[in-house]
Amino acid sequence: MGEDGPVTSASPRPVTRLIATDLDGTLLRDDKSVSPRTVAALAAAEEAGILVFFVTGRPARWMDVVSDHVHGHGLAICANGAAVVDLHADGRIIEVRPLARPAARAVVDLLREAAPGTSFAVELTTGIHYEPAYPPFFQDPGATVATAEKLLREEREEQGSLSAPVLKLLAHHPELDPDEFLTLARAAVGDLASITRSSPTALLEISGPGVSKASTLALACAERGISAAEVVAFGDMPNDVEMLTWAGTSYAMGNAHPAVIAAASGRTVANEEDGVAVVIERILAERDQAAHGV
Structure with a gap:
């Protein structure tokens, strides 16, 4: 070189x-x-x-x-x-x-079944929110800590920032090899969403189909x-x-x-x-x- x-x-x-x-x-x-x-x-x-x-x-x-x-x-x-x-x-x-909320909820269900122990975060246009077991890079002051199912529930607009569009879903596994987790997740989710990774850990980034x-x-x-x-x-x-x-x-x-x-x-x-x-x-x-x- x-x-x-x-x-x-x-x-x-x-x-x-x-x-x-x-x-x-x-x-x-x-x-x-x-x-x-x-x-x-x-x-x-x-x-x-x-x-x-x-x-x-x-x-x-x-x-x-x-x-x-x-x-x-x-x-x-x-x-x-x-x-x-x-x-x-x-x-x-x-x-x-955006990643549609129904698709995001379906991805959560599929990954919980395919890779038990997976925890999730939800990146909205207004900020990020976490599950209790998710290891965040930064603990945003305004983050809500709750299950992904609750975070992805359809909310009425007047109920606040949790109703904002979903930019991506993040999925973390504490034990799997990062590339193995990516392969497993893509097989489990199929064309329901686009899945990739950029972290050295087993952290997947999940976007809308074709995004x-x-x-x-x-x-x-x-x-x-x-x-x-x-x-x-x-x-x-x-x-x-x-x-x-x-x-x-x-x-x-x-x-x-x-x-x-x-x-x-x-x-x-x-x-x-x-x-x-x-x-x-x-x-x-x-x-x-x-x-x-x-």
Whole structure:
């Protein structure tokens, strides 16, 4: 591996018009910071007329780590494609692709049967709520602690935030191997929902049928007249696989999951080595050389 370059480079590509990058394990360093080199690369890409979209499993309320680095369009794709948010408006959700409550309740029933010991959290447009046994990453102050069945019960609008649309269901198992849990859950649930994972633990993220980073990114690109061939994407975990497969050019990080390495058309160095910035710098250098006939 070169000290400062991709392990492998993707094939020659059309002119890049949009860069789509995951955050955790990809754009962000392990301490959740954005390095000065990466900040500069993102700004240079936007200045060159290349749109940059952050495409993440994070909810809108956890986007403060990159909110200062979204340029003109102000948009990010969150919750694995279930929400489009405006980071220029404090993370206001402007588009939702929800998981229907009846489908979510059916998924809970199926996973309780297929993997006893599974606990759940429910991510709504208004925040996250947990079962008592669920191990949260952050204990949101406004979270309701109750069974998933209660959290997913249809509520009248005047009964408060629990009636908000469901962005995703999270399922955690304390003992299963993460990839085994994913395989088991997909077999149990079938086409009732889309299931993926981005955590190193056995934590699954469950969205509406057909909802993924790729499908929402494709909609955003279509609105802008951008083809898949003009997109360069970056990722490191299974929830990035569809996006990396869809994009005309894609890079697995040096720290990526094997499924991501298999899906991507190229590979860059790890997030700790600014792998996204390395590729952006090369794209811009190649563009500059082409403009000057080099």
